[in-house]
Amino acid sequence: MDTQQDEYQELGDMLRKVSDDWNDGKCRGISPTIITTASRFIAEILSPRIPLSKEEASKYFHLSTRQFDRYVRLGKIPRGKKVAGFTSLVWYRDDLSKVNIK
Numbered sequence: 001m002d003t004q005q006d007e008y009q010e011l012g013d014m015l016r017k018v019s020d021d022w023n024d025g026k027c028r029g030i031s032p033t034i035i036t037t038a039s040r041f042i043a044e045i046l047s048p049r050i051p052l053s054k055e056e057a058s059k060y061f062h063l064s065t066r067q068f069d070r071y072v073r074l075g076k077i078p079r080g081k082k083v084a085g086f087t088s089l090v091w092y093r094d095d096l097s098k099v100n101i102k
Contacts, residue, residue: 015042041084051083051090060096076101 021027052060057080058068071077077099080089 049092049094051081051086052093052096053088053090054080057091057096060093061099061101071101 018027054065054068057077058065061068061071061077063071068077072079078091078095080091083090
């Protein structure tokens with residue numbers, strides 16, 4: 001099994017344990033800040049929006065990555081977003097669909 005698959009499995013195991021503990025009443029006393037942060041993180045994981053790499057986003061516009069970078073610098077394409085679990089910036093197709101680069 002590869003490293004990324006191991007990490008997915010580990011995350012799944014942790015989420016299942018938290019869910020079981022929550023249902024068993026073992027998570028009382030957690031601060032509202034932690035609950036809010038965890039809720040946002042889990043919502044991001046479950047989001048139907050699939051993140052695109054720079055290469056995938058540039059293909060969406062039929063641009064080279066170099067042209068794509070230039071359009072981002074010029075503000076014609078929004079800057080990518082930092083998302084937990086990804087080492088580089090990502091873009092979302094629904095955000096890119098609102099962009100007119102002409």
